[in-house]
Amino acid sequence: MPHPRESFDRHLHELQDDLLVMGSMVEKALERSMEALKTRNLEMAHHVIEDDVKINQKRFDIEEKCVELIATQQPMASDLRVIIAVLNIIVDLERIADHAEGNAKIAVMIGKEPPLKPLIDLPRMNQKTVDMLRRSLDAFCNRDAEAARSLCGEDDEVDNLYDQVFRELLTFMAEDSKTITRATRLIWVGHNLERSADRVTNICERVVYLVTGKMSEICVSKY
Amino acid sequence: MGTSEAKIEARRFGFYYGKREALKDVNLKVKEHQITALIGPSGCGKSTFLRALNRMNDTIIGARAEGEVLLDGCNIYAPGVDVVELRKRVGMVFQQPNPFPKTIFENVAFGPRVLGLDRKVSLDEVVERSLRSAALWDEVKDALNKSGLALSGGQQQRLCIARALATEPEVLLMDEPCSALDPQSTLRIEDLMNELKEHYTIVIVTHNMQQAARVSDWTGFLLLGDLVEYDKTAELFSRPKDKRTDDYITGRFG
Numbered sequence: 001m002p003h004p005r006e007s008f009d010r011h012l013h014e015l016q017d018d019l020l021v022m023g024s025m026v027e028k029a030l031e032r033s034m035e036a037l038k039t040r041n042l043e044m045a046h047h048v049i050e051d052d053v054k055i056n057q058k059r060f061d062i063e064e065k066c067v068e069l070i071a072t073q074q075p076m077a078s079d080l081r082v083i084i085a086v087l088n089i090i091v092d093l094e095r096i097a098d099h100a101e102g103n104a105k106i107a108v109m110i111g112k113e114p115p116l117k118p119l120i121d122l123p124r125m126n127q128k129t130v131d132m133l134r135r136s137l138d139a140f141c142n143r144d145a146e147a148a149r150s151l152c153g154e155d156d157e158v159d160n161l162y163d164q165v166f167r168e169l170l171t172f173m174a175e176d177s178k179t180i181t182r183a184t185r186l187i188w189v190g191h192n193l194e195r196s197a198d199r200v201t202n203i204c205e206r207v208v209y210l211v212t213g214k215m216s217e218i219c220v221s222k223y
Numbered sequence: 224m225g226t227s228e229a230k231i232e233a234r235r236f237g238f239y240y241g242k243r244e245a246l247k248d249v250n251l252k253v254k255e256h257q258i259t260a261l262i263g264p265s266g267c268g269k270s271t272f273l274r275a276l277n278r279m280n281d282t283i284i285g286a287r288a289e290g291e292v293l294l295d296g297c298n299i300y301a302p303g304v305d306v307v308e309l310r311k312r313v314g315m316v317f318q319q320p321n322p323f324p325k326t327i328f329e330n331v332a333f334g335p336r337v338l339g340l341d342r343k344v345s346l347d348e349v350v351e352r353s354l355r356s357a358a359l360w361d362e363v364k365d366a367l368n369k370s371g372l373a374l375s376g377g378q379q380q381r382l383c384i385a386r387a388l389a390t391e392p393e394v395l396l397m398d399e400p401c402s403a404l405d406p407q408s409t410l411r412i413e414d415l416m417n418e419l420k421e422h423y424t425i426v427i428v429t430h431n432m433q434q435a436a437r438v439s440d441w442t443g444f445l446l447l448g449d450l451v452e453y454d455k456t457a458e459l460f461s462r463p464k465d466k467r468t469d470d471y472i473t474g475r476f477g
Contacts, residue, residue, distance in 0.1 A: 005474050074433055076460050077469045213462025 008073050012082060015065055016141065019086055022058045023137045026093050027130050029055065029100035030196065034126040036107040037189065038119050048104035055097040059090045085210040089140070092199040096133065099192040106185050116172060116182040125161045125193040129200065136203040140210065148207035151200070152219040158197035159222045165190040194223055230255035230295065230394060230424040231276060237289035238271050238280065245271045247448045248290070258416060258425045260439035260456065262432055264471065267445040269428045273396050276426060277313035278306050311338055314392035318399040320379030322371030327363050330371040330382055334390040349389055357385035358415050377408025384415065395419065397427040401434065413438045432472055436460045444468045
């Protein structure tokens, strides 16, 4: 006789796999949008914009599966918390992907204009955000509330880089008003990344909820 | 929720069938005008506990209780307690609807007749009031002289509830009251329980965890005679504190 939970457990595992697939799609969107900005690769920027549709679809697919599991399995306690956590996390992932898409659109807007400056801090912000995102999903898979809590603290690094980017670009604009358009667009990029990292802290909060059952704001971002 | 008084309180309550320990050291407060559900795998002691609340286990040879069960602060296991009076105050509804092979009217009138009726109220009034409380009146008011056995399963169970209410109990014990009923009748009984809790304190034993989650305010999880966890229902079903509770309600064992 099969174990009574066999099928349900398989569905829960699939749900987790789907979440990880979506997570890697979002990571890729972040990485490629920054690559497009750095190397002024418009083709790559268009790919990110096109692929956002797939990420949105993935989010709906996962949501659909969650609804089916709730309707057919009446999950409770830790099972219920997995599904509720997934339902929330996919919203954050989808929104991070929108920010990546936004950056790809900015890359298209900038087009072949002469670069204002080589991009250094923005790629660092991006790298940090991708790293945090990956580790937040690791914490989800490992049911590691401690890791999730400490990850939230790392959001400060992204915020500090954003401050730096903002100050630097402000200097450009103050010195030469002809740079205002280009500098403003780069500030938007920084803002998108700052928002993305904040979304990662939301994911971390969901991991803590999944493990402990407690819903709370762990860290309040500077922005 | 949470502020109301304990109608029933088990204090270090244990129960034995001969040498077998069915309940160990159970401490639990049943709040007044609330629905308390008891869940747990077969043999966990939940039905034993329920039946202990009106001393239905007394007749079992070799059965023995330890500790106290307080009803409004008085120990029902104290010497000299009138068990008939106790069962009048603490009524019971069973798993299988078990109407007497009598008319609907006589089914409901039986308790008041046996126990003696308050002379200011007529039997007709008691029967009507009880059937109304059990949400059955409108369906049977023109057929009171028909046999109780002619009703559907769901109606029979509501008839049994009306019969239990006729003696004006304070507490209603329900042992798997819906397990023999279809989903529609089950929902009717659950709705009814919600109405009844305004006037009565209800304790229900159920194998159906969805039902416990739907209908109760408080839930106790028993395992091998231990009360593992007792908490507000929403709390117990969303974030149980004990791993064993989580394992049971997610179907990992039991």
